[in-house]
Amino acid sequence: MTTKDKRDRVRTNTSRPVEFMVQGRTYFGSITNMAGGGAFIVTTPRFSVGQDLSVAYVSAGESEERSGKIVRVTPKGIAVKFNFPGYYG
Numbered sequence: 001m002t003t004k005d006k007r008d009r010v011r012t013n014t015s016r017p018v019e020f021m022v023q024g025r026t027y028f029g030s031i032t033n034m035a036g037g038g039a040f041i042v043t044t045p046r047f048s049v050g051q052d053l054s055v056a057y058v059s060a061g062e063s064e065e066r067s068g069k070i071v072r073v074t075p076k077g078i079a080v081k082f083n084f085p086g087y088y089g
Contacts, residue, residue, distance in 0.1 A: 011035045020055045022047060022070075029077060031057060038068065042077040049073055053080065 016031040018041055029043030039055070051070045056063065072079035 016057050016059070018055055018057045020053050022051050022053045032077075036082075038071070038079065038081040040077060040079050047073055047078050055080065 011033045012035065013033050014031055016034075018029050018031045018039075020027055020029065020041065020043075027043060027045055029041040031039045032042050033040050041055075047070050049070055049072065053068060053070060055066045055068065058064070066082045066084070068080045068082040070078050071081045
């Protein structure tokens with residue numbers, strides 16, 4: 001089974017600036033795809049799988065904040081699983 005097969009929500013390609021916090025430090029990146037259950041953030045700093053984070057971004061003119069955990073690290077960025085999956089705008 002591939003990673004794509006494991007997803008229970010459809011991912012949408014996007015390009016949104018994002019501010020996120022890991023271990024009390026603020027970082028910036030860009031969300032390139034997301035679903036109600038998670039997102040991929042393009043960023044250059046290095047992180048580790050399992051780290052908790054909080055994410056803030058603008059969606060439909062409204063500020064959104066989510067918390068989650070880093071589930072995958074690649075040379076291009078991080079995959080995040082949200083703690084409380086649900087609707088995103």
